[in-house]
Amino acid sequence: LGGALVAADLAGTGWRAVFLVNVPIAAAALLVGVRAVPDSRAERPARSDVLGTVLFAGALTALLLPLTEGRATGWPLWSVLLLAAAPLLGLAFTGVERRAERGGGSPLLSPSLLREPGVRGSLVLGLPIFIGFSGFMFGFAIVLQQGLGYGALKAGLTVIPMGLTQVPASMLVPRLVRRWGARAMTRAAVVHAVGLAVLALTLLWTSWSDLSPLALAPGLLLCGAGQGVQLALYYRLALAAVPAARAGAGGGLTATVQQSCLALGVATVGSLFLGLVPDVGMRGAFEAALAVQGVGLAALALGSVRLASSPGRGGPSGPGSA
Known part of the structure; x- marks a missing residue:
């Protein structure tokens, strides 16, 4: 189906049309989920771990972006700096999650x-x-x-x-x-x-x-x-x-x-x-x-x-x- 969509080149979208494969699947899952999954609510909803989410996303980006684009661009300075920053962001994320768990919060990733x-x-x-x-x-x-x-x-x-x-x-x-x-x-x-x-x-x-x-x-x-x-x-x-x-x-x-x-x-x-x-x-x-x-x-x-x-x-x- 992905190949057929790309070959069809819908409205000049080229390879981007492949993502349309997910649309009917997601729509069907949503409809079935509304009917089949019971609603549930926490008496005390946990707050989102905003800082942990930002640090985790930053660590992944710092690792994956230079690995993906660095070779093609000749390993410029920004790619080296991002790779060096990745473990530091990972350590910061770990520290934030441990502190959140010790304080009874809702960490994005529970260390325990x-x-x-x-x-x-x-x-x-x-x-x-x-x-x-x-x-x-x-x-x-x-x-x-x-x-x-x-x-x-x-x-x-x-x-x-x-x-x-x-x-x-x-x-x-x-x-x-x-x-x-x-x-x-x-x-x-x-x-x-x-x-x-x-x-x-x-x-x-x-x-x-x-x-x-x-x-x-x-x-x-x-x-x-x-x-x-x-x-x-x-x-x-x-x-x-x-x-x-x-x-x-x-x-x-x-x-x-x-x-x-x-x-x-x-x-x-x-x-x-x-x-x-x-x-x-x-x-x-x-x-x-x-x-x-x-x-x-x-x-x-x-x-x-x-x-x-x-x-x-x-x-x-x-x-x-x-």
């Missing part, structure tokens, strides 16, 4: 929540999942459209196999968790890694002119199956470790990790890919990006094994009953 071993371990699993996902999709889109010369519609059709397995795989997560617990993440990482290997071998053994959507489909099918389990299971594991009374903070925290890592993936893996293109070509640069994602999947597999071995994680009282 991060001290929960299950929460911290589950959130770490999100790093390779979302950084790898966004970095892969960024590089793959460039390979399809600039390397292989596909139009937006053909590029969109090429990635359909990934969606065909990603959606049903995510729906199988409750059954997989009942059978394997957190180790389902390890198995999903293995399937995903095999998919990346199949894609890399396809790129290696097939001439550039013969790379068709059909040739790329087997690797994408496997990648989609692994990603579908990973994306759904990440939230299941993370939220299962959050105390029920702090479910709202936990939900916001998991979503923040997701969005931050998606941006970080484009900024880091995407920059690596673009930086290698002039030296090794687009094929070699994309294979290097696939290798980086493979390393991330290995870390994900090891981390999920460790998480599964922690108390309450592998049995029926763990995330399988969440």
Whole structure:
């Protein structure tokens, strides 16, 4: 649908039309939410953490903006200064949140929540999942459209196999968790890694002119199956470790990790890919990006094994009953 919208070039909007995909989905979610989600109000509504929000947004901007734009602009002084400011803003944000929690306020990110071993371990699993996902999709889109010369519609059709397995795989997560617990993440990482290997071998053994959507489909099918389990299971594991009374903070925290890592993936893996293109070509640069994602999947597999071995994680009282 995104490719079709871009190809249609509605009112000269070009690639910007892709964002229209979200409009009917958001409208449907809003209508269903009004009917299905019960209204609830706190007797003592918490005040917004304005200072914490500003500091957190500033730290993310100071980190992501130079990583995204610095290479293309030749690393000017402003990019270096922003990178240097990022950890300082992060420290200031941490101090503000600790003070707010000690004073009985409502911090944007509760430090005590991060001290929960299950929460911290589950959130770490999100790093390779979302950084790898966004970095892969960024590089793959460039390979399809600039390397292989596909139009937006053909590029969109090429990635359909990934969606065909990603959606049903995510729906199988409750059954997989009942059978394997957190180790389902390890198995999903293995399937995903095999998919990346199949894609890399396809790129290696097939001439550039013969790379068709059909040739790329087997690797994408496997990648989609692994990603579908990973994306759904990440939230299941993370939220299962959050105390029920702090479910709202936990939900916001998991979503923040997701969005931050998606941006970080484009900024880091995407920059690596673009930086290698002039030296090794687009094929070699994309294979290097696939290798980086493979390393991330290995870390994900090891981390999920460790998480599964922690108390309450592998049995029926763990995330399988969440």
